[in-house]
Amino acid sequence: MSKIQEKLPNTIWILAAGLLCVGAGQTIVFITIPPIARDLGLNEIQIGSIFATSAIAWMLLSPVWGSLSDSIGRKKIVIVGLLGFAISLMLFSFTISLGQKGLLTGTLLFILMVSARVLNGIFGSATRPSSGGWVADISSIDSRSRAFARLDSGFSMGRILGPALAGLLLLVSYTAPFFFFAAGAFVVIIFVTFQQSPPRISSSETRKKISMFDPKVWPFLVISAAFGICNASIFQTSSFFFQDVITPLSEDYIALASIGFMLSGLGVLNGQLLVADRLQTSPGSLIKLGVILNCLSLIGYAFSSSLVQVYICLFFFGLGNGMLGPGISSSLSLSVGKDHQGSAGGFLGMVIPVGHIASPIVSMPLYMINPTIPYLLGAFLMFLCTIFIFSNKRHQWIRDKQYREDRNLEVFENSQ
Known part of the structure; x- marks a missing residue:
């Protein structure tokens, strides 16, 4: 049903x-x-x-x-x-x-x-x-x-x-x-x-400010930062990867890479509007499936040797991204409670650009050593994230959907 x-x-x-x-x-x-x-x-x-x-x-x-x-x-x-x-x-x-x-x-x-x-x-x-x-x-x-x-x-x-x-x-x-x-x-x-704007929280109702290091916040920021690093790494180096590895004899590598980016974007929209929205997948499942899918697609991308293989991997990488994005956003939203929704979004906005700052420093030099290293490193990072989400209490809290029984979101605070 x-x-x-x-x-x-x-x-x-x-x-x-x-x-x-x-x-x-x-x-x-x-x-x-x-x-x-x-x-x-x-x-x-x-x-x-x-x-x-x-x-x-x-x-x-x-x-x-x-x-x-x-x-x-x-x-x-x-x-x-x-x-x-x-x-x-x-x-x-x-x-x-x-x-x-x-x-x-x-x-x-x-x-x-x-x-x-x-x-x-x-x-x-x-x-x-x-x-x-x-x-x-x-x-x-x-x-x-x-x-x-x-x-x-x-x-x-x-x-x-x-x-x-x-x-x-x-x-x-x-x-x-x-x-x-x-x-x-x-x-x-x-x-x-x-x-119509949502009702504003009055100063008397506002709780103390929440920190990004709060146990209700940082477990999701860690996944978001890792996700951002992998995303920036693959997109900042893919044109080189097409030129050097996938189509070394073609002068149209930029156009071919652009097709890959479009397929990745199509995967993102499928993850967001089909898997997350239409299929109503829970936040915890979105994070779990997104991390695993990104890990596998990065491994496949690193060892791709043809356009078909690399396009398939880029689509599934986008699909994983499309699940991870709303999964992280909604999980953090449910985790922090109604008084800190804007702050939660602000913290996510702060960690998302980390990948674009770190990638030129880390991914580019590694690519010069071996073109597959940035993608294998990203896959390893996603593997570590998989271990983390299955061992972290707050991620378990989200997967168990305890927010349904605890609408005031106080139980976890009292357990710390």
Whole structure:
């Protein structure tokens, strides 16, 4: 007998549309900026600094915005995040345009590009934790993983649609894709404005601030950080892997790798909207299955020798990612309780960029030694995560669905 699905509020899809714009905008920046910046006279270190400063700002500010959404309301912070994202994207595009016209050059151009990306990190980091808190506020504990799957599918769809639409918009101008998704963010802001914001927790009701080292929090951040490292590692090195190992005689390795990324994105959407949402898989099962699937697909990827093999592995790696994302988000949401939903989302936003910072330092040098090492190391990391989730009490608490019997989420605190 199939499960009866609880109807989720349409607000979730509106928030997902906001993350779609953010995901598309971020992906376009990663794809288009390196060659454009090089043409404008910036070197590789400067280009890397543009991305690194934004990631650091994102890491530092994400918990702050999440905590603020707990205290002053979700809607305000969501709007601040989308508005900051849109403005920073337009400023970045405007700076590039001035550089291409020769009105900005050298150090001043570099400083303004970094400043625009820092603004993105400062304000853009507000969108995900506040949206996650909002979703948790309006979904029941039994539908939490479905709700987060729908929310996260917005960002995933943005990562797929962004490059596809950018290819068409770049025919208009280099700056057209940036303005297009900035305009999309403004449209979403209008829809968000008309949504009823969840009731704000008054100061008298607010509990003490929760720490990322709290036993209700850190077990899920560990999995998220490991997941982020594996994800960044495979995507930052895959173009090289196609060129060096899979299709060494082809000049179209970038196009072939792009097909692999699209298949991975398709796997992510299947994990989110089919396995997590449609099949109503529990949060604990999503984490367990996602970690195991990622481990196996990374092993298969490391030993792939043909396009068919590598494409299959990338699809299943994406499928595992699509299960892990909502599994971690919903598990942490259920773990921390209703008073700390924004803070929980902020902590996740802080650890997710860890992979993009660690991968160039760790994965790239290892790839130079042997192309398979980064993927085997990622598989080993996922294997350790598998052992961890089966031995950690809080993960066991989630898998046993004790949140159903303990709606106030106090039992675990008293057991420490």
